[in-house]
Amino acid sequence: MKKLSAIIGARRTWAWPYVLFLILFVLLPLLLIFVYAFTTPTGEFTLKNFVQFFNTSEAVNTFIYSIAIALLTTIICLLLGYPAAYIMATAELKTPAVMAMLFILPMWINFLLRTLATVELFNMFSIPLGEGALLYGMCYDFLPFMIYPIYNTLQKMDRSLIEAAHDLGANGREVFAKVILPLSTPGIYSGIIMVFMPTVSTFAISELLTRNKITLFGSLIQRAFGEGGLQMWNYGAALSLIMLLIIGLTSFFGNKDEQEAQSVI
Amino acid sequence: MTKQDYIIEVNHVSKRFEDGKLVLDDVSLQVKKGEFVTILGPSGCGKTTLLRCIAGFQVATEGDILLKGEDITQTPPHKRPVNTVFQKYALFPHLNVYDNVAFGLKLKKLDKDTIMKRVKQALKTVGMSDYEFRDVDSLSGGQQQRVAIARAIVNQPEVLLLDEPLAALDLKMRKDMQLELKEMHKKLGITFIYVTHDQEEALTLSDRVVVMSEGKIQQIGTPTDIYNEPVNCFVADFIGESNILNGTMIRDKRVEFCDQEFDCVDTGFGEDAPVDVVIRPEDIYIWEQGAKNNKQEDVDPDDRVPKGNFTKWYGTVETCIFKGVHYEMSVKTENGYEFMVQDYHEFVPGTQVGMLVKPEDIQVMQKERLWNTFDGEMLEGGLVRFLDEDWPVSDSVAERFSPGDKVEVRVPFERVTLLDHEDDGVLAGDVHFILYKGDHYHLTIRTDDGDDIFVDTNDVWDDGDRCGIQIAPSSIRLAKAE
Structure with missing residues (x-):
């Protein structure tokens, strides 16, 4: 078994906090946006959010x-x-x-x-x-x-x-x-x-x-x-993904x- | 020779930078068409500035530069029919080899076929034919240098300027490129002006060498002239190895140095005139002494040493270093002079040797100065002001002048004292130039105000050393200023 000091001394050990940070605050949110964009508020798979965007001329124009x-x-x-x-x-x-x-x-x-x-x-x-x-x-x-x-x-x-x-x-x-x-x-x-x-x-x-x-x-x-409340999160996620x-x-x-x-x- | 024979004329050019530093000081130089001229000097001597003035990157503060008799002093670089090969090549990284070389021709709006023909020809000249479409970053230093030369010569300039083009190459490569450059010069017939700090390179390549120091031209001449007949200690010291000694010209063709008299070939110095004597280490004949106290029985098995009525002197070998082709010995004489001698034979340290030099190999030079000279002014209380400081002088000197008198201050070289700590001296300065005179060092100390003080000393100082300067009152001599 490796000594604790060896583990602390190893350079790769020092990368772990950053890896954790990246997972928590970059990868996970991205994943969430991705999941939300393709689901309904109840959690079923759908493309409705994107269809809604392309069908709303105001949104497309914006x-x-x-x-x-x-x-x-x-x-x-x-x-x-x-x-x-x-x-x-x-x-x-x-x-x-x-x-x-x-x-x-x-x-x-x-x-x-x-x-x-x-x-x-x-x-x-x-x-x-x-x-x-x-x-x-x-x-x-x-x-x-x-x-x-x-x-x-x-x-x-x-x-x-x-x-x-x-x-x-x-x-x-x-x-x-x-x-x-x-x-x-x-x-x-x-x-x-x-x-x-x-x-x-x-x-x-x-x-x-x-x-x-x-x-x-x-x-x-x-x-x-x-402003849209929880119902709109999926739509917002789809917009974010497009951007x-x-x-x-x-x-x-x-x-x-x-x-x-x-x-x- | 008519004026038209010169392709470049530099007339009394001075260049002062914005910070007030004078980098070129009244430089004049004529270059003939087709000549290979090298500007040689240590770093900071102004050689690159001179080249840049010819190229047009810098404008001379005073004087003018003519090209084929036409004044180009103010002409911008892109309108001058000269091209430059830069020290760090300066190839365009966003263009490949072909486009780099074609850069100048494309600007001249030549047609595609002509451009292609000339680019190919130029690349062939420098031996880079197969590299047309390579990225310049993928080339080695030597290859980049070749492309840089091709890029310049493809424009068929009147003059090719080369700014230390081989400085970044390793020794072997440099030697090869030197030969190639010389070949190229012959083949192209273009005038080359070449800047370098490498004296060997200058001697190898050039038709004429211009030796520069401190913004001034020291000597212009063929490589043999420069080597065999240096005009001053700086040139003698900078070009090749040399023994430089204080001497006295007794009369024409008779000189004294190292406490002995020698025949020489120089005339016109007057009688009992102080001079500098230069002897190249390879011009000294050296042989082993057979037996002590019997200087007649010299060991000279190969019969190398010339027979005749030459003045001989004797010493002990102190060091001996193998230099590849020859050995380099340091020989110390009984009266304390050190000589550097080069010979194909090895003389181990401790060997008692005899030496002689042929009269024609003794180079005698006028001394540039015999003592330090400063402009000064007499003050109250036995003080004299020079170099922006007040110095006490001895009473016997002071009483000959009244306050306010303008005086010329003279201080012998050996009477200036150098101190390790700058604060201990009246003035502070840096060791600027070191010349070994066989039994002592002749130093040039540059003060913070830019004045030079010359010092003879037995102490060893290094270039750039900081020191304090002190002059004893008894060593300051005054004369009425004219």
Whole structure:
């Protein structure tokens, strides 16, 4: 029999608490969602929950609208974030670290507080809340997630590659298009994933910044679980599974670069 | 020679970095078309900066750079007909070998067939024909280097700039690549400007070598010139092994060092002039002494030692190291001088040996300086201010000047005291350069303000050592500044 100290000393022993954690809080809930999605409240197998979703045009529309909003947010974040990351990584700033920190700084504050503050800001200037406010809020909240991975890849990029491109006859625009942009794709991919995934499922921002006028898919799920009572849990589980599928799909796009992207995150 | 014969002209170029550091100090250099020029120097001497100024990655603060007589000082790198092979290759990781090499040609919008033909030709030149579609990350260091060279030469540049291209390769590979580069240079007829810190590489490859130190060009010449006729101690010490000694030029063709007089071939130094003497270790003939106190009976079985009226000197072998082709002996003379000698024969430690050197192998150089010289100002109370410090001087010196007088301060090398603890000295500095002079060390101490103080000492210091500097009042001599 092994000594206790040998068991404690073995590295694999230390993994057990984490394995337990993962089983309890990741695998088990996933399994539950899966089971709930395919059963009735009484526990019989059914596809009714999915049929109900596809038959409710309001739900499907919300779903499509949510994805559109998430895509739009991602695109805006990319358009705003890439230049910011590029400037931070390449310009000869005396304090690039400080600038990077300033971008990250808002993340130190809970996003609900920030969103509430945004609402007050809009109210103060009498700007009507709605779709525009929603997009603004989403971009404001998720922009750092786009900047950071791109900044990271750009900063790690070998400066001599840019010089080599110049040396071979490329002007500034060509250097960017042929060297910098292709080499920063891993950062772009992970930025997209990090912005798109959470924006698809967000609901608090939409509720606060549109005064519940616009319903996103996340809100739909939240309502199914929160307001629908136990009867609606199965439906909510089915909606969650559909969303999970969409998010899962996005993380596979860009297949080859995905691994690199993961390493950047 | 008309101006047109030069492909690159660097005229009085200086480069000061933003932090105020002067990396290039009035550098001038002309390169002929088709020449293989190597810029050689220790790290931090400015050689890479000079190359980068020619490539266009850095703009000279002063002076100008001409290419075929045309001023390109301000021209951006992509508009210069020069290409660079980078030290760490800088191959594009997202492109395969073919696309890396084709990068420059595609930018020139050449048609596909021409590009393919030229890329294949370039890859053939560097011996990488079968690797076209390989990922650059899957190549070894040597192969990546070849691709980097192909990527540069495929553009048929006027000048190929190479920034320590072989530094990352192992020794065997480096030797092979050296030969290949030399071949390539012959075949392509392109002008090569090559930067390296490896003196052997420089001597092997180049038509001409430019030796740099501290942002200045020390010497330009053919490898044989540089090796046989170094202009100063730095070059002599940096290129190959050498014995450097203090000497005195008694008159033309007669020099004294190691307390003995020798015939030499140098003239024009004047009489009784202090000089530096350089003797290469392989130029010293060495033989075993047959019997003590009878220096006539030397053991020279192979009859290797030249006969004639040469000055001989004697010593005891202290160490003997086998170096592959030859043995390297350290021989100490009775009067305390140490000589490094290389010979095909082994002389075991303890052997009494005789040595001689032919007059033409004695290289005599003007001394760059005879003592430390600083600009100073006389203060009240027998103090003189120089190097931003106040130093007491002896009364007899002080009374010759009145406060406010501008003076020239002279301190002999051997009168500067180095202290282990920097706080004990008036000034602190780092050992910047060490030169062994046979019986003592000649150190260059760089103070924190960037001033150089030269010190002769018998103590052993290491490069970069921190030390305190003290000068006794009696050692400070003053002269009226002109």
